[in-house]
Amino acid sequence: xxxxxxxxxxLILIIILVLNSLNFVSAQDFxxxxxxxxxENFGKFESNLPLDSEIAGNVTVxxxxxxxxxxxxxxxxxxxxxxxxxxxxxxxxxxNFITEFEVAIENDKAKIKGDASVKLPSLKGIIAKGxxxxxxxxxxxxxxxxxxxxxxxxxFELNGLDIIVPGGVIFEEVNIVSNVVQSLVxxxxxxxxxxxxxxxxxxxxWIRRGGENYVRIEIKGSEYELTGRGSSVxxxxxxxQDLIVDSTGKVLxxxxxxxxxxxxxxxKEVVVSKLEKKVGGVMQPSPFARGAVxxxxxxxxxxxxxxxxxxxxxxxxxxxxxxxxxxxAAEIFGFGKIENGKPFPDRKGVNIGTTVFVNRAVFYxxxxxxxxxxxxxxxxxxxxxxxxxxxxxxxxxxxxxxVRNVLNFLGNVRGIxxxxxxxxxxx
Amino acid sequence: MFxxxxxTIYVVLGLVILVVVGGLFYFLSxxxxxxxxxxxxxxxxxxxxxxxxxxxxxxxxxxxxAGVQGGYIEVPDNSLAINEELAxxxxxxEGQDLLINKEEFALEIANYLNFVVEKCADFSSFNEFTIxxxxxxxxRLEIFDDxxxxxxxxxxxxxxxxxxxxxxxxxxxxxxIRLGKMLGISKGIVEAERQNxxxxxxxxxxxxxxxxxxxxxxxxxxxxxxxxxxxxxxxxTIGVEYVFQFANKF
Numbered sequence: 237x238x239x240x241x242x243x244x245x246x247l248i249l250i251i252i253l254v255l256n257s258l259n260f261v262s263a264q265d266f267x268x269x270x271x272x273x274x275x276e277n278f279g280k281f282e283s284n285l286p287l288d289s290e291i292a293g294n295v296t297v298x299x300x301x302x303x304x305x306x307x308x309x310x311x312x313x314x315x316x317x318x319x320x321x322x323x324x325x326x327x328x329x330x331x332n333f334i335t336e337f338e339v340a341i342e343n344d345k346a347k348i349k350g351d352a353s354v355k356l357p358s359l360k361g362i363i364a365k366g367x368x369x370x371x372x373x374x375x376x377x378x379x380x381x382x383x384x385x386x387x388x389x390x391x392f393e394l395n396g397l398d399i400i401v402p403g404g405v406i407f408e409e410v411n412i413v414s415n416v417v418q419s420l421v422x423x424x425x426x427x428x429x430x431x432x433x434x435x436x437x438x439x440x441x442w443i444r445r446g447g448e449n450y451v452r453i454e455i456k457g458s459e460y461e462l463t464g465r466g467s468s469v470x471x472x473x474x475x476x477q478d479l480i481v482d483s484t485g486k487v488l489x490x491x492x493x494x495x496x497x498x499x500x501x502x503x504k505e506v507v508v509s510k511l512e513k514k515v516g517g518v519m520q521p522s523p524f525a526r527g528a529v530x531x532x533x534x535x536x537x538x539x540x541x542x543x544x545x546x547x548x549x550x551x552x553x554x555x556x557x558x559x560x561x562x563x564x565a566a567e568i569f570g571f572g573k574i575e576n577g578k579p580f581p582d583r584k585g586v587n588i589g590t591t592v593f594v595n596r597a598v599f600y601x602x603x604x605x606x607x608x609x610x611x612x613x614x615x616x617x618x619x620x621x622x623x624x625x626x627x628x629x630x631x632x633x634x635x636x637x638x639v640r641n642v643l644n645f646l647g648n649v650r651g652i653x654x655x656x657x658x659x660x661x662x663x
Numbered sequence: 664m665f666x667x668x669x670x671t672i673y674v675v676l677g678l679v680i681l682v683v684v685g686g687l688f689y690f691l692s693x694x695x696x697x698x699x700x701x702x703x704x705x706x707x708x709x710x711x712x713x714x715x716x717x718x719x720x721x722x723x724x725x726x727x728x729a730g731v732q733g734g735y736i737e738v739p740d741n742s743l744a745i746n747e748e749l750a751x752x753x754x755x756x757e758g759q760d761l762l763i764n765k766e767e768f769a770l771e772i773a774n775y776l777n778f779v780v781e782k783c784a785d786f787s788s789f790n791e792f793t794i795x796x797x798x799x800x801x802x803r804l805e806i807f808d809d810x811x812x813x814x815x816x817x818x819x820x821x822x823x824x825x826x827x828x829x830x831x832x833x834x835x836x837x838x839x840i841r842l843g844k845m846l847g848i849s850k851g852i853v854e855a856e857r858q859n860x861x862x863x864x865x866x867x868x869x870x871x872x873x874x875x876x877x878x879x880x881x882x883x884x885x886x887x888x889x890x891x892x893x894x895x896x897x898x899x900t901i902g903v904e905y906v907f908q909f910a911n912k913f
Contacts, residue, residue, distance in 0.1 A: 623881070624879075624881070626883065630743075630884050636882070638880075639892070643731070643749065646727055656779045656783065
């Protein structure tokens, strides 16, 4: 009995030691950001930023006394977030922490002040818009639902990605085999937008009516196919953007007043407050037209044209394009119409991820009209016939007609000519 | 009839008039009759003509050269290098407005003219007399929406023996190059890019083109560089379209 008691006492001691040890580890862990922000002497921080994100930076003590310890953490080039595509709530893309901030420890409570803006070098995804849009999701696992119809406004949440589904959207033709969704068709009966769909991120879908979950669809497995049949479906890619991260980790456009990041460790929180507002922001993808053009004859379906596609924003080669905005209406020859800056093409049957070749677009903004035509490799505004967008290799610029004329003139004028110019430069 | 005294008075008066008129004629004919000074003045006029021509030609050259180089005779280091014969200054560089303004453009031209006019106006062909500058050339350029006007002050002293003529003329040249308008449109383009670098504001371009008649080429050089080429095909002094272009780095 005594022996047993003694053993139990030892056991208790060991447990206490282990607990103390755990407590010690826990205390140290508090100041280390789990996903990579190494703050010297602080330990790890857990944040609501992406789990596999990494933050690292030089740390210098800027103020330290018995009560407050302040450190300045400057994130340097190469010590930024994540060189891979990242998903942060309603925005995904490569996220860079671009600023410096201050960490102050006060009575065991950490406060981080600093610019919490983040940089998204690129955004890429799928956007689907259009009349009578048909959307099919395949190869997902479907649970607790065989079919559904949504009346009234609803919204999707795809792995945290909010997708607005306006009233009139109907899921039907849901084909389920052994709880696996073989296909379902989402029909958008109204000319409303479906936004922010990211094929690569679809794992779970919640369909909500108002603020209440209505039904949840789980899609598991890496093999799936998301196809859309609608007159305006395609990829978009946005160039680098400066964004603000709010206290819940949501990435917001800079016009928002939300400006903090919360880093959590157990019950404790560290708030990174944005000190300086960044300019820029996520822009809604706007229609543009570029690239090799196949002229689509009147009445001919784009689908009949090999390689046809619609794209939004910067193209896959990250090339600059004409991007139009703030037009009240537009017509795009061969494939559709744009209203209020958004495309509502009449034509159907374009596969997601392909590109519709556009060779003529007419944009209206009140009484103003811009009409662009693709001729050979140039875009020309034809109501004036005096605005041309072209691609020219750098070395070829001096041989462009107007520039060449000037250079020839400069080479032939009297006076001291180019010689004087070179002498002036000290050559 | 007349008394003798009266006759004498008339004779004396006649003589006085004759002397005065004759004197006047003498002095006047003496002033016009110096063939030496008249020749110097005429040749000095040719000196002025040389300066004027040099000024006009090099001003034109400088305006065109700066036009295709983004507003600079000597382009900044941070320019878009095209090839050996051309580099174009940036007007927009990664969010910054680097576009040259009117005052900077004018100064660029004036500095060049101050240098080049002295080289160009070569007085060595005038063997008959000596020509000396009495001060360095000083020029200035004013840029208006519809024209440019430049003034040059280049005083010279022409002498031969004891004869001297000083010329302190102000040379004035006016070209119907609509540079001010082009710079204004360019400023608008850069401002729009700063606010919204992902967009080309076609409506703005169109409105400006409709008002001005300019042509605007948007030349995509590579992924990060665009060149705006603004040209004026309206007739001008030399029949070569004036071009103002600037580079944009995104």
